[in-house]
Amino acid sequence: MGHRLTKIYTRTGDSGTTGLADGSRVDKDDLRIEAMGTVDELNAYVGRILSHKVPSEMRECLTDVQHALFDIGGELAIPGSSTVTAEYVEALESSLDNINATLPPLKEFILPGGGGAATATHVARAVCRRAERRLVTLARRDDVNVHSRVYLNRLSDLFFVIARALARAHGTEVYWNPKRSRA
Numbered sequence: 001m002g003h004r005l006t007k008i009y010t011r012t013g014d015s016g017t018t019g020l021a022d023g024s025r026v027d028k029d030d031l032r033i034e035a036m037g038t039v040d041e042l043n044a045y046v047g048r049i050l051s052h053k054v055p056s057e058m059r060e061c062l063t064d065v066q067h068a069l070f071d072i073g074g075e076l077a078i079p080g081s082s083t084v085t086a087e088y089v090e091a092l093e094s095s096l097d098n099i100n101a102t103l104p105p106l107k108e109f110i111l112p113g114g115g116g117a118a119t120a121t122h123v124a125r126a127v128c129r130r131a132e133r134r135l136v137t138l139a140r141r142d143d144v145n146v147h148s149r150v151y152l153n154r155l156s157d158l159f160f161v162i163a164r165a166l167a168r169a170h171g172t173e174v175y176w177n178p179k180r181s182r183a
Helices: 031-050 056-077 086-100 116-141 146-170
Strands: 017-019 025-027
Touching: 025 031, 031 056, 031 116, 056 086, 056 146, 086 146, 116 146
Parallel strands: none
Antiparallel strands: 017 025
């Protein structure tokens, strides 16, 4: 493989625009760039989760998630492209079901917390929801792969069950107490 980046700075974005992979230029605050940036931010948060001690099954799943998020970013960088398929969603659902099967039924609302790894996963869940919203907004204007939007929707669910599992492994889930918020 040849060198992809021989020079890190190009100065082409100094005017407030950035280039897409198809060669077109858009404003740095364009809806497409907002979506790409949020997916990139989400991928960084997944890396943050992986910097913690995480069971190997979850580690492998989250590494797959990072690759899928990179694919979604690639789709966004090339308007009209499509890489993510229904199989991506099915694999995510399988992982989600496997992890959720190890958890007791949820009877209360959960607060973000339960240890460093669980908290990092809750942050990723919140960023994932924002990434999904950005794709929905972009889809009102441009074609966006529906499988990518569905993937992000399922991914926030996966983060929720992973956060639960990690919190329980750490010792506790943090439950919302409505009486405490009125104190």
